[in-house]
Amino acid sequence: MFKCYKCGHKQRDPGRCEVCGSATTFVPDNFSDIAGKEIADLSQEGIWRYSSLLPNFMEKITLGEGQTPLLKAYRLSKSLGVELYIKNESVNPTGSYLDRGSAIAVSYAVFARKKEIACESNGNVGASLAAYSVRAGLSCSLYYSEIRSLGKLYQTLAYGAKAIKGKIPENVDSNVHVSGESDSYFLTGMKTLSYEIFEKARDMFDYIFMSVGEGGGISMLFAGFQDLFELYRTRIPSLVGVYLTNRSNVVDDLVTGGMHSALADFAIKVTNGFKIKVEDEEVIEAEKMLARAEGLFAEPSASVALAGLIKAVDWNLLNKGSKILYILTGTGLKDPVVIGTFLGIKDRNGSDKVITKMSDTKKAILNILYVSPAYGYYIWKKLKEFGIEKTLPDVYVALTNLQKEGLIEVKEVKKEGRTSKLYELTQKGRKFIELFLSY
DSSP states (O other): OOOETOOOEESSSSSSOOOOOOOOHHHHHTTGGGSSOOOOOOOGGGGGGGEEEEEOSSSOSSSSSSOOEEOOHHHHHHTSSEEEEEGGGGGGGTTTTTHHHHHHHHHHHHHHHEEEEEOOOSSSSHHHHHHHHHHHHHHEEEEEOOOOOOHHHHHHHHHHHHHHHEOOSSSSSSTEEESSSOOOHHHHTTTTHHHHHHHHHTTTOEEEOOOOOOSHHHHHHHHHHHHHHHOOOOOOEEEEEEEESOOSSSSSSSOOSSTTTHHHHHHHHHTTTTEEEOHHHHHHHHHHHHHHHHHHOHHHHHHHHHHHHHHHHHOOSTTTOEEEEEEOBBBBOHHHHHHHHHTTTTOSSTTOOOOOTHHHHHHHHHHHHSSSSSEHHHHHGGGGGGGOOOOOOHHHHHHHHHHHSSSSSEEEEEEEEEEEEEEEEEEHHHHHHHHTTOO
């Protein structure tokens, strides 16, 4: 059956709650029989250790997700004056805690004899589902409205997924399983993070800090702890949701609002937690502090939570002597903005800002010129291979802008009595594309 953790309603079918419209996740029919028994099956690996609380699929799709390190943050604890631990979810197969959800969602798709996974995301969700689809022998289609993260989009394409601009059709083929952060099976996998924290640390933590965008992560953290409370009467930690103050230039995976926002608010309230907001600058500083103090490289959306923790300490919002857990949800190694920040390539307010706001046309032009210098007409024709249909004047406008940004230069070449402009990358442009844009 499937349970709503906001109103408590249980139903036979997955999807939104029939009563309040919140998300639902799987709970076994014999849930109460599990009370008092060991939560983990030690003969199983990863999230499938908690098979008694998961759907009983004959074929369990896995890439080795779960059983991630729980680390004492010695240097950060000392500098912040708290007892801090880190759940390092960046070591999951695709570098994100969302692999937990993909394992269950794709296992269901195999069980239901689906042929394809479809999702609307070009971030970590899409990359994760694409990888697990390959593992299961399924195709994967990624639908997107805008490119928010090149690194994650390329990671998705590397797994062989199809990238389609637009929304998933309303009447999808019956052979397609639509997944993502509204999929009850995907969300069920996310609850295993709570199970794993409980298995390793029982109820030692007073606060857990987690980044919040649409709220799915913290909602499922709460749902998992609610399961544990019903089974073992364990104490539920206070959940602290950390949000960005506004549209971010460095964080690509936190989109505020959505179907989980009400449950996220409910989870924070009933656990006696609180919300806190941070700015881009605080996120960048938190990334640096984590990398240089603990040797862990987090992506911006994961560092939002740490920035909130630092602010909460500064504002004396935490009880003295508290044990705190920070959920590091994803690696920074696939995020070009993080790398650029660490290398001193500015990403905002003029200067060398070309990373997150660059058009798809200019990105493709840089990739073309990375192979070899080219004339404008050739570039215009080549853009069609990238799925970009532009007029020739539009292409020359983009070339002029790239020249102004110092990424390309123009050489006049005389050939057969006429002078043509040959475009090529500058040293800065070549360095830029090697860091951020190469296909």
